[in-house]
Amino acid sequence: MTRSYRSTLGLALALGSLASPAQAQSGSGEVIVTAQRRDADDYSADRPAVGLHRMADFAVMPVSITGDTRDATQRADEIYAMLASAIAAADKAGVSLAHGETVVEPVTTANYRSLTLKRTNRPDSQALTVLVKVPLSDKVDARSAQARITAFIKMVKPVGRALMEEDGDLTLSVVAPDQYRPAIARAVAADAHATSEAFGADYAVEVEGLSRPVEWARDGLTGVLLYIPYKLTVVPKR
Structure with a gap:
């Protein structure tokens, strides 16, 4: 048997x-956790x-920063500047930023400009994706983690024509x-x-x-x- x-x-x-x-x-x-x-x-x-x-260990939300300024150099600068603002605001909001599809690495002021900008389906538009993380505990469930991430996205002010928005649903990670x-x-x-x-x-x-x-x-x-x-x-x- x-x-x-x-x-x-x-x-x-x-x-x-x-x-x-x-x-x-x-x-x-x-690592990001699978559900089947x-x-x-x-x-x-x-x-x-x-x-x-x-x-x-964490609730994780993919977030995109998209810019459509016509000048390519200015467009990239605006996107990265908004990401820098998000990094600066993360601690106060009770979140952290990371990147990766399976293995997760932190996004910091030392490495944020190494993240790759990708073309979108619109002309003169690029975007990058990061992960916003909230530590889970007995007092922080999926609903409150989602609310914290939503509030964080709203508090990061746009830079030029760059905008930050949710780019998927809530996922989980384990250290x-x-x-x-x-x-x-x-x-x-x-x-x-x-x-x-x-x-x-x-x-x-x-x-x-x-x-x-x-x-x-x-x-x-x-x-x-x-x-x-x-x-x-x-x-x-x-």
């Missing part, structure tokens, strides 16, 4: 939408039932998921022990795959499931 648990990591995924799956790339930095869904429920047929359920490997392994061991006892003294269990990287998926509005894909097999004792 075999239970196989396999899953994949996707890129940034909105709280209410589906993302394409991809393999986990880093468990030592801060079936219909309206958070569900994946391949996601393991055994893992570590915990609150995500250094590999740090939870021991706790995940203990949860798997407890499940294996319970399974062995359920089948009686004539059976034992074999667990494979615990050396694989930690993977992650969203588990509710602010929760995440951290897990290691593994295979548990119930075998008769010889």
